[in-house]
Amino acid sequence: MRLLNTTTLRLESPWSSPVYAILSHTWGEDEVLFVDISDQLKPLPTSKNGFRKVMDSCERARQDGYNYIWIDTCCIDKTSSAELSEAINSMFRWYHRADRCYVYLSDVNNPSGPLVLFENSRWFTRGWTLQELIAPRDVRFYDSQWAFLGSRQVLRGTPYAGLLTINDLADRIHEITGIPVEILRWFSPKSDSPLVRRRSKRSGLDKYEPTYKLENYLRACSTGQIMSWAAYRLTARKEDEAYSLLGLFGVNMPLLYGEGRHAFYRLQQEILKTSSDQSILAYDRQFYSDSRHLLADSPRCFASSEVVQSLKDGPIFSASTSSFDLLPSPKAVEAGVLMCPLFRQGKQDKTRYLAILNCIYRSDLTSHPAIVLRKEHPDQDTLRTFYRTPGSGLHKVTPIDEQGWVEWATVVDGLSNRLHYDLKKCFMDTIRLYFEPPHRFSDSPSDIAKLASSYTIGMRVRLDIPETQKYSYAAHPHTLQVKEHRIYAPSIECSSWPKRFLGDQSPETNHLALFGAIVLQFDGMGTVALSWGKSCRSERGDVSPEPWCAIMDWGKVVTAAQGQESQTIDLDSSALQTAAKFLYSTHQSSWLSLLATKPDTRVEYNTSRLKMRCEMHTADFFGDPLFEMELAVHLQGRSSFGDMVRLPFYFSSRDM
Template identity: 80%
Template sequence: MRLLNTKTLRLEPPCSSPIYPYAILSHTWGEDEVLFADICDPQKPLPVSKKWFLKVSDSCEQARQDGYEYIWIDTCCIDKTSSVELSEAINSMFRWYHDADRCYAYLSDVNVPEGSSVAFEKSRWFNRGWTLQELIAPKDVRFYDSQWFYLGSRQLLPGTREVADLADSISKTTSIPVEILRWFSPKSATPRARRRGRMAGLNKHEPTYKLDSYLGACSTGQIMSWAAYRFTTRKEDEAYSLLGLFGVNMPMLYGEGRHAFQRLQQEILKTSSDQSILAFDRPFYSDSRHLLADSPKCFASSEIVQSLKDGPIFSVSTSSFDLLPSPKAVEAGVLLWPLIRQGKEDKTRYLAILNCIYRSDLTSHPAIVLRKEHPHNDKSRTFYRTPGSGLHRITPIDQQGWIEWATVGDGLSNRLRYDLNNVYMDTIRLYFEPPHRFSDSLSDIAKLASLYTIGMRIKLDIPETVKYSYAAYPHTLQVKENRIYAPSIERSSWPKRFLGEQNPETNHLALFGTIILQFDGLGAVALSWGKVCMPERGDFSPEPWCAMMDWAKVVTAAHGQELQTFELDSSALQTTADFLCSTDSWFWVPLLASKPDTRAEYDTPRMKVRCKMHTVDFFGDPLFELELAVVPNGKSSFVDMVRLSFS
């Protein structure tokens, strides 16, 4: 590693790991940059006539003012004529940025007197491939405009001037969670103090950081999506610029084109069993037949929030969801089922559910269509990905549905049915490339996952004469024909539970929601469900629960009086749900509600309610299935039967 002396603007001799603190410059390349050949010879004068020499000298001046004797700049600190040095530098660059004391992000196309936060967010610095790792890896990133006016920092740190913390704005621009941008937790120490500590072999001045754990909590697909809208001059750099974010190394082979990105994914497979690497969509015009993605753009619409450690497996299954790569294929544990064509199982096409979940609904899973190599051999475990079939979302609301894709290359229908009742667990072999004897041609235009709420699925089977309406909090309901689905959501979306001055994270963590079914002329039934755990006891696997109650009683308890009228879209629903969440000791459960796995009865002035609950599995997640009967008072027979399923 070569460093530039901030006083002399000359290169220091290369070293494997500098013992002194250094700064680093992140910028976008332009024409007539200062290169290694321009300053490597100390006998030659500095290239002051070059267009971007001022960028180098000003960054040295800024670093010198901040107490740094050395700075690293990619344009002039790497001898790019040496393929060995270039390869080593690219594989080490993430570590160099990570180990730097400070990173100056120079936005050459932003001018504060003429611009605003909009100009900052639209800077081309946020669109370049290499600046992604330069944004995340360093401990301290500070932004400057074209005149070296200080705009703010990625996160406020001790010693930072009182300017904007730009994490929220950067997150809006890049879709990178603010938790990733604010990963660094420093100890206050000056650059000179840290340098003395390092030279003395001491660690007491060293900052504490945990970037690996933050990145490890993100799925491969999620990290790929951060690079989806960035571009690089060389196609291969789409892959090379992501090496550090995934903690892998590989040789540089400029000229290999998109194969570089596929090599990157194969390296990731060697260190990770995260199946979100398969959860991508190709553009409809792509002619690729590879199991892996062609570029980060395939993950552009990724909502895959993370891979699951235990997987969406049935409780009786002991199979593994590991990914074990070999030179031509990967062994993968998946939930598999044959697709149905014309009422019969298609032994050629299978739907495989992947072991990861969606950000917007943590009980839904992505699935891909596979083709079996030997369809008439029941013992065959060899498959490849069907080109053009895309990514499919399997949600608890749809136990049966249709799979469609844009090709009919072999004459088979491109619209097949699936039935989750026939799913089974298997470990299969997935080719990276389909065998040559097969030809699926495309048409020409063809962290917390343990702390999330369980969703609720409702299947309604009621006579047309009984009308009903519904509302839920804090969920956004999905309605499809006679089914209602309240998807599972993250902890951050739930009402906060404060008990006095205590931190809600250290109490009974009650994750729950409420849905109301109001039957015309009869009354309303409240259904609450969720999970509860005690993080202070190390319990990060919440136990699910659900309860049914008379909505009139709940409203009275929450508001201290009986409401004469109640509109489902009023704020009373949120207020009452907050009341249930914040109430200590769950006293309302025995007073107002039924308990899971029990029979319960409730009488209201207009109806009687009977229910029976039991528990089943949906891909390893607990489902509460509840049969609920509503009987108008004064009649001896049930007029309504509602079957409810909770996921």
């Protein structure tokens, strides 16, 4: 560890462990770096903008009786990856061992810039300054002119500036950061003189060691609670979101700049090796749409105001004596969890379970957070392997309410999964939770899996029509593929969507994009056309599309395409292909007049011979969320055909 001599402003590496101060600040332009002062023969870089900050901090430390100070900009050789890795893994300990930490708020009361209050300082928004706020024993705040603002903790009996008590900022800092006051005041020395402290240490009577060390205080906090302190802090590099938290969790790991958000996954896996705190799973949502990991992809996932607190003896309504430990392995974690089956329309969903975590809400000690898990092999009870259902978020379970609903929004607004749970059916189990879902289709022998592995996920139609009923079908722009009473229609590439918006283009209206259409003709009963697509509000751009389905008046479509009325509709004729092509490619607002129903996720259409009801919701396809379109057809006057004909349509949410 290199230290800066407060008198000579030169770097030294003392053999002993001297008493030193430390500087906490936010980086600015033209900082003094290691290369600028490492050569003792070169003059000091007085022309650099950051030199004034180094000089003033040394002056402040020297006036307080310190011979050495540590500053991160110039005391670390960042050109050496080995030294940088060691420094980052040791930084929390270096701040913890410092006798005093000076926090320099360069944007507070700066006469050359806008007025910034203490609460609005950029220092409170940086990722690295979180550990710099908590780790040191004695933290003092100064503004841009090095005027003293106050301390993190109470300091009594001090001769500092003739005051008996220094301004204690702990309550204000708590309001800014959410960090408990007990953490901020973990250390309160009885003297302000570093000379008195050095003498007490040499005599073996260090009166200033706290009764409870910082490690004990942090251990009393849950993993989710500590993560919430970093939720709104920013770092220049994505990897530093994880590296800046190493000391707070007491873990070490190698640095791999370039790995992106995977660093935060690695941090959580290291935490799992030292802690069985299940609050690490109690995050609300993922912030990256492609994330399917069991663990959170960012500290922001823990930003919920209702942070959770871990428990020692399991959920308060569980009489089980089983272990709630978390035992990680390279690909999964063994977890003792209270499992609750989920039900859909009165029938148990054998693929999903509600896992009630071993922690509680600090604002509601009777409730527990829970997550939705998906079973990898639903037909094999002996394999207790699960992964977290993407997008299901965090759910609140209260024991006094024995029954409830679990609901979460899907990728597309307006659609949701809604499942029922009953706490009387809970059971304790030790399960294997994958960090990431297993590769799809690898072990499944089913025909659907073979079909899915043969084609990209598009639309799938399972025809469940009595054999006595004759029907024919057609679709555009792709030809349907039929295999064993299943129909597959390849999906349209997402990149082509913005080019196919339809309808009124005024800013106040939605843009409707056509995804595809399928036509079914029932012998002697009529011809129906079902179309589906997405709507995208102009003010939202193409970020969050919403699905729609509509039933077409196919006679109008043929008429519009041919320019004349058609008495008959032949699915095999060129007229159908012309009409389908017209339907797919037109950009005219008159297209809306061809719809028999208003675009929505649930539509109904009635004629004298045919009644149709179409509803769109979500389904699961080997771990991928799919949109499911269910078409119910009632043929009037044909009782032998049954009451309803159901045609489920499947297509991938990724194509929307």
